[in-house]
Amino acid sequence: MAELFRPGDQVRASRSDPPHHTRLPRYARGATGTVLECQGRHPLPDRRARQLPARPEPVYAVRFAARDLFGDGDHTVTLDLWESYLRLAGLEGMR
Numbered sequence: 001m002a003e004l005f006r007p008g009d010q011v012r013a014s015r016s017d018p019p020h021h022t023r024l025p026r027y028a029r030g031a032t033g034t035v036l037e038c039q040g041r042h043p044l045p046d047r048r049a050r051q052l053p054a055r056p057e058p059v060y061a062v063r064f065a066a067r068d069l070f071g072d073g074d075h076t077v078t079l080d081l082w083e084s085y086l087r088l089a090g091l092e093g094m095r
Contacts, residue, residue: 003058003083009035010089011062013081021049024085032089033064036078044082058083 015030023045043054062081066073
């Protein structure tokens with residue numbers, strides 16, 4: 001199965017606030033960033049923490065402007081995020 005995103009794509013992190021474990025930091029929820037590269041495929045820890053089956057899925061290095069995450073800063077923050085957490089920026093129907 002091919003990756004959904006490519007380097008340079010603008011993506012938005014999910015706004016979802018699940019009642020269970022997630023590796024999507026609260027400060028990045030709803031933020032827009034740029035895909036740098038795919039880091040391989042790994043099982044989604046959100047599912048594994050609940051002892052549910054978890055197929056490996058693409059994990060992306062995504063760069064965010066610090067000011068978009070924290071309201072201030074002239075640097076960037078790069079997060080490794082699972083494909084399930086991301087949508088192309090500007091698309092409706094986000095989680």
